[in-house]
Amino acid sequence: MPEAPRLRPAKHTVLHTFTAHIKARPNAVFTALDTRLHPGAGAGSAYLADPDAFFIVAQGGWWYRAEYRVVPDEYGSNLEHVVVSVAQRGEKAALATGRRVIQTAPLAFHDLVKSLRAELE
Numbered sequence: 001m002p003e004a005p006r007l008r009p010a011k012h013t014v015l016h017t018f019t020a021h022i023k024a025r026p027n028a029v030f031t032a033l034d035t036r037l038h039p040g041a042g043a044g045s046a047y048l049a050d051p052d053a054f055f056i057v058a059q060g061g062w063w064y065r066a067e068y069r070v071v072p073d074e075y076g077s078n079l080e081h082v083v084v085s086v087a088q089r090g091e092k093a094a095l096a097t098g099r100r101v102i103q104t105a106p107l108a109f110h111d112l113v114k115s116l117r118a119e120l121e
Contacts, residue, residue, distance in 0.1 A: 001039060001040070001041055001042070001043050001045070001046070001047055002046045002047075003046060003047065003048050004045075004046035004047050004048040004057040004058065004059040004065075005046070005048075005057070005059070006048060006050075006055075006057065008065065008067075008084055008086065009086050009088065011086075011088055012065070012084050012085060012086050013084065013085040013087075013091065014082060014083075014084055015083045015084065015085055015098075015102055015105075016081075016082070016083040016102070016105045016106070016109075017080070017081070017082050017083075018080070018081040018082075018105075018106070018109040019078055019079065019080050019081075020078070020079050020109070020113040021073075021075070021076060021077070021078055021079075022076050022077050022078075022079055022113065022116055022117055022120060022121065023075060023076040023117075023120075023121045024076050024077060024116075024120035024121060025072070025076065025077065026054050026070045026071075026072045026077045027051075028120050029054075029070045029076075029077045029079060029116060029120060030051055030054045030056075030070045031051075032116055032119055032120060033056060033068055033070065033079070033112075033116065034049045034051075034056060036112070036115070037049075037056060037058055037068070039058065044060065045058060045059060045060030045061075046058075046059045046060070047059075053069075054069060054070035054071070054072075054077075055067070055068070055069050055070075056068040056069075059086065062086075062087060062088075062094070063085050063086060063087040063094035063097060063098055064083075064084075064085070064086070064098060064101065065083075065084040065085075065086045066081065066082070066083055066084070067080075067081070067082045067084065068080065068081050079113065079116070081109050081112075083101075083102065083105050085098070
C-alpha cells in the first residue's frame with residue numbers, strides 16, 4: 001500500500017467539510033479512527049496515518065481524497081473531515097464519477113461519529 005501524500009495538490013476542490021465533537025482524548029479517537037479507516041496491505045488506495053499530528057489521509061483512484069484531523073480541546077476532541085477532489089483534469093467527470101460518494105458523505109460521517117462515540121464516550 002503506497003503512502004498518501006501529506007499535502008493536497010495545488011489543483012484541488014474541497015467538496016465537503018464536516019466537524020463533530022467526541023468526548024474522548026485525541027489518542028483514543030485517532031487510534032479508533034485509524035483502525036476503522038486503514039485499508040490493509042493489499043489495498044490499491046494510498047494511506048497516511050500520522051499519530052503525532054493526529055492526521056489521516058486516504059486517497060484512492062484519480063479523484064478522491066479524504067482527510068481526517070483530530071483536534072484536542074479541554075472536553076475531548078474535535079474530529080474534522082474533508083472530502084477533496086484531486087482530479088487534475090476532467091473535474092466534471094470526477095463529480096459525475098464520485099456522485100454517490102459525494103451524496104452519501106454526510107450520512108457516512110454521521111455514522112462514523114456515532115460509532116466512535118459509542119465506543120469511546
